[in-house]
Amino acid sequence: MNLALLLLLAPFLGFLFNIFFGKNIGKTASGIIGTGTVVLSFALSIFFFLQINQSHQAISIQLFDWIQISNFKVDFGFLLDQLSILWLLFVTGIGSLIHLYSISYMHDDENMHKFFAYLNLFIFFMIALVIGSNLVVLFIGWEGVGLCSYLLIGFWHKNQDFNDAAKKAFIMNRIGDLGLLIGMFILGSLFSTLDYATLKTAIAGATDLNIYWISAAAFALFIGACGKSAQIPLYTWLPDAMAGPTPVSALIHAATMVTAGIFMITRLNFLFDLAPDVQNIIAIVGSITALVAATIALVQTDIKKVLAYSTVSQLGLMFLALGLGAYEVAVFHVITHAFFKACLFLGSGSVIHALHGEQDMRNMGGLKKVMGITFITFLISSLAISGIPPFSGFFSKDEILLVAFEHNKVLWFIASLASLMTAFYMFRLLYLTFFKEFRGTAEQKSHLHESPSLITFPLIVLAILATIGGLISLPTNSWLNAYLAPLFTKTATEAHHFGTTEYALMAVAVIGGIVGIAIAYAKYIKQNQLPAEDAAISGFAKVLYNKYYVDEIYDYLFVKSTNSLSRFFRDQVETTLSSLVFGLGKVTNEIAFQGKKLQSGSIGFYLFAFVLGLCAIVTYLFLAQ
Amino acid sequence: MNNILNEIGIENYIFLSTILFCIGIFGVLYRRNAIIVFMSIEIMLNAVNLLFVAFSTYHQDAQGQIFVFFSMAVAAAEVAVGLAILVSIFRNLGSIDINNLKNLKG
Amino acid sequence: MSTILIIFCVLAAITLSTAFLTIFSRNPIHSALYLVICFFSIAGHYLLLNSQFLAIMHLIVYSGAIMILFLFTIMLMNLNKENEVHKPRITRLGAIVSFCLICIVLILVFINSKPIIGEYVHTGEDYQSIKVLGHVLLNEYMVPFEFASILLLVAMIGAVLLSKKEKTGK
Numbered sequence: 001m002n003l004a005l006l007l008l009l010a011p012f013l014g015f016l017f018n019i020f021f022g023k024n025i026g027k028t029a030s031g032i033i034g035t036g037t038v039v040l041s042f043a044l045s046i047f048f049f050l051q052i053n054q055s056h057q058a059i060s061i062q063l064f065d066w067i068q069i070s071n072f073k074v075d076f077g078f079l080l081d082q083l084s085i086l087w088l089l090f091v092t093g094i095g096s097l098i099h100l101y102s103i104s105y106m107h108d109d110e111n112m113h114k115f116f117a118y119l120n121l122f123i124f125f126m127i128a129l130v131i132g133s134n135l136v137v138l139f140i141g142w143e144g145v146g147l148c149s150y151l152l153i154g155f156w157h158k159n160q161d162f163n164d165a166a167k168k169a170f171i172m173n174r175i176g177d178l179g180l181l182i183g184m185f186i187l188g189s190l191f192s193t194l195d196y197a198t199l200k201t202a203i204a205g206a207t208d209l210n211i212y213w214i215s216a217a218a219f220a221l222f223i224g225a226c227g228k229s230a231q232i233p234l235y236t237w238l239p240d241a242m243a244g245p246t247p248v249s250a251l252i253h254a255a256t257m258v259t260a261g262i263f264m265i266t267r268l269n270f271l272f273d274l275a276p277d278v279q280n281i282i283a284i285v286g287s288i289t290a291l292v293a294a295t296i297a298l299v300q301t302d303i304k305k306v307l308a309y310s311t312v313s314q315l316g317l318m319f320l321a322l323g324l325g326a327y328e329v330a331v332f333h334v335i336t337h338a339f340f341k342a343c344l345f346l347g348s349g350s351v352i353h354a355l356h357g358e359q360d361m362r363n364m365g366g367l368k369k370v371m372g373i374t375f376i377t378f379l380i381s382s383l384a385i386s387g388i389p390p391f392s393g394f395f396s397k398d399e400i401l402l403v404a405f406e407h408n409k410v411l412w413f414i415a416s417l418a419s420l421m422t423a424f425y426m427f428r429l430l431y432l433t434f435f436k437e438f439r440g441t442a443e444q445k446s447h448l449h450e451s452p453s454l455i456t457f458p459l460i461v462l463a464i465l466a467t468i469g470g471l472i473s474l475p476t477n478s479w480l481n482a483y484l485a486p487l488f489t490k491t492a493t494e495a496h497h498f499g500t501t502e503y504a505l506m507a508v509a510v511i512g513g514i515v516g517i518a519i520a521y522a523k524y525i526k527q528n529q530l531p532a533e534d535a536a537i538s539g540f541a542k543v544l545y546n547k548y549y550v551d552e553i554y555d556y557l558f559v560k561s562t563n564s565l566s567r568f569f570r571d572q573v574e575t576t577l578s579s580l581v582f583g584l585g586k587v588t589n590e591i592a593f594q595g596k597k598l599q600s601g602s603i604g605f606y607l608f609a610f611v612l613g614l615c616a617i618v619t620y621l622f623l624a625q
Numbered sequence: 626m627n628n629i630l631n632e633i634g635i636e637n638y639i640f641l642s643t644i645l646f647c648i649g650i651f652g653v654l655y656r657r658n659a660i661i662v663f664m665s666i667e668i669m670l671n672a673v674n675l676l677f678v679a680f681s682t683y684h685q686d687a688q689g690q691i692f693v694f695f696s697m698a699v700a701a702a703e704v705a706v707g708l709a710i711l712v713s714i715f716r717n718l719g720s721i722d723i724n725n726l727k728n729l730k731g
Numbered sequence: 732m733s734t735i736l737i738i739f740c741v742l743a744a745i746t747l748s749t750a751f752l753t754i755f756s757r758n759p760i761h762s763a764l765y766l767v768i769c770f771f772s773i774a775g776h777y778l779l780l781n782s783q784f785l786a787i788m789h790l791i792v793y794s795g796a797i798m799i800l801f802l803f804t805i806m807l808m809n810l811n812k813e814n815e816v817h818k819p820r821i822t823r824l825g826a827i828v829s830f831c832l833i834c835i836v837l838i839l840v841f842i843n844s845k846p847i848i849g850e851y852v853h854t855g856e857d858y859q860s861i862k863v864l865g866h867v868l869l870n871e872y873m874v875p876f877e878f879a880s881i882l883l884l885v886a887m888i889g890a891v892l893l894s895k896k897e898k899t900g901k
């Protein structure tokens with residue numbers, strides 16, 4: 001129990017230390033302390049993982065009774081089971097690597113201690129989110145990571161665009177959080193508890209479940225997951241969130257925070273299993289998100305934007321798997337995605353670092369020669385995300401496609417199309433960045449250099465993980481499925497019967513990936529094309545380049561209408577109200593002014609009034625009856 | 626001995642004191658001389674006293690007359706103070722016309 | 732018509748007419764003298780009602796003390812001239828209207844309450860001799876009685892102070 005508390009609080013202590021003393025102890029020291037606390041958490045996670053892997057027993061820790069209202073009870077407690085430990089492992093593991101990376105990456109920033117403080121706070125909230133034993137603790141973490149995301153996106157707060165991006169992320173998340181809250185309310189009123197274990201037994205034991213309310217709760221929770229995990233229609237914040245420093249993008253907006261929605265749905269799988277309609281919605285939303293985001297990524301020129309849309313697309317695939325009830329597949333893809341997407345982001349960070357902040361791919365190229373390590377790790381990750389065997393992405397994506405094929409051919413087709421596009425835009429990115437000649441300014445060219453070892457070390461580790469990550473769930477012998485089996489009510493983990501269909505699908509997926517790579521090769525290496533300048537983009541590409549104008553549509557639908565409503569209230573309603581109020585004041589004033597004349601000081605008049613009043617009172621008292 | 630009111634009737638006393646009281650009010654409103662206003666007030670007080678005594682007899686009870694004693698004491702005190710005030714007003718303003726007394730104006 | 736009723740009617744006529752004359756005479760001295768007569772007639776009413784002690788007290792306090800005070804004040808201010816300017820017509824009209832109004836209202840009230848007046852009882856008990864009054868006054872009404880003495884003392888001090896203040900001011 002104490003160790004679990006330490007696991008949770010270590011990053012928080014790091015946060016407190018960095019925020020109060022970070023400025024005085026120097027940048028490197030503050031970075032080392034920030035990293036150290038996360039590494040400590042990682043070590044403890046490994047400890048718990050080994051313990052659980054051996055005992056197969058979930059560790060439940062209850063700290064104290066938190067809220068108790070009649071029969072509704074919320075404890076403050078932790079639940080360390082297979083799922084949360086798995087999440088802990090890659091949150092703290094990748095978190096440690098990215099902290100390490102940030103020591104070098106952020107070294108030029110004057111507010112580095114603040115950066116590490118926020119990162120530590122984020123890790124703390126993420127751990128709380130993952131290991132909470134009920135939805136309320138999860139909600140604390142959920143809000144906390146949202147806050148940290150806001151702080152870190154707007155970390156360079158001197159740029160107003162970045163602040164706007166941070167606000168956008170926060171507001172979009174709020175919309176989702178409302179859904180999560182409503183879901184929690186419904187569950188709380190239905191079952192008088194928000195504890196996972198109690199909920200599970202309550203749902204399993206209930207005989208007369210109101211399926212509509214269950215579906216409503218599941219749908220509301222899904223809205224929450226949509227906000228956090230950037231699904232249609234709440235995905236627009238994630239690409240904008242790239243305004244933050246690159247390590248933040250890698251940690252929060254690729255590997256960890258955005259998977260919180262998937263974590264929550266997996267956690268409550270017993271609930272979602274009861275609501276097949278909601279599952280269908282999740283699958284459809286996920287597949288559409290995967291496709292839409294992939295198409296947008298095809299034409300983006302900002303290196304981080306491409307990766308951001310790629311993340312949205314991959315998250316869409318995960319939601320597709322969740323919607324089809326294949327939770328373990330989604331979890332598998334979360335893990336492999338965390339490896340290669342973190343690696344890609346960190347690699348792009350390394351490139352941006354080398355080019356002193358340049359993010360436009362049209363001004364890159366030819367970096368293969370000077371940035372060897374970055375290039376190789378980037379290549380491995382790109383192969384992984386494109387689904388080329390034997391890299392990890394192949395296994396996880398293939399499983400998703402397989403599940404999709406079993407359930408619905410249309411969903412399978414959409415997902416396959418999305419992964420073909422993935423292969424294309426990833427290699428487009430790769431070719432434009434690392435091949436051919438350098439297209440930037442001469443001054444940038446003179447500064448080109450391979451990043452220091454603090455940056456390349458995490459890249460190498462992540463590239464290795466991206467390569468071998470698939471081993472945890474091989475198609476025929478899945479360690480992960482067996483490990484996660486106790487969590488799921490459905491026995492979805494039966495070993496796939498591997499026949500010709502499966503092999504054929506696998507082949508199709510691989511061929512799709514290779515075709516995507518080939519198209520990119522043909523276009524950007526053979527024909528030596530470059531993405532057009534902003535003004536020259538036309539036709540459908542322009543729609544894609546402008547992200548289907550979704551931001552503009554949202555702006556028009558919600559922002560403008562809210563603004564005009566506010567303006568209406570300000571100009572019309574408020575003036576009416578205030579004139580009413582002021583009018584009342586004037587009337588009172590006038591009455592008082594006129595009434596003052598009555599008080600003339602003439603005793604005769606007073607007496608006269610007195611007599612009349614006496615008459616009135618006597619009449620009322622004795623004669624009015 | 627009979628109750629004296631058998632022969633007069635309480636309502637006669639009521640009418641008498643009512644009219645007397647109204648005369649007092651009329652005097653207060655009608656005259657400007659503060660002394661006369663004071664006299665009118667005395668008339669009103671006496672109207673009430675008379676009614677007290679009449680009802681004391683009607684109820685065959687001493688309490689009404691006790692009240693008259695107290696009201697006499699109050700009237701005496703009031704007149705003493707009031708006339709002192711009038712004297713001092715007259716010294717200051719040279720007149721006791723109540724229309725000149727407008728210092729109560731708000 | 733019994734003798735007593737005749738006496739009452741005569742007394743009432745004197746009371747009302749002198750009260751009117753008090754208000755209407757222009758000379759304040761005359762007013763004061765009419766008022767003395769008015770008070771005498773009221774004392775007559777008291778006597779008629781068999782309250783001899785009260786009648787005597789009334790004569791001593793009102794006719795003796797208060798009216799003398801009035802007369803002294805009038806003399807002191809030298810007001811025995813008929814120099815009072817009449818009030819404006821509208822004020823007089825208002826006074827008359829309110830006089831009629833309050834008369835009508837009050838008399839209506841008493842007429843309305845007539846059914847409540849029941850038989851005149853005669854217990855035969857002594858209730859208004861000096862002995863009984865003294866008992867009631869000094870037993871049941873002991874505290875108010877003492878307060879009345881304090882009130883009179885305060886009024887006396889106040890009167891002295893108010894009249895004297897002017898002299899010290901000069």
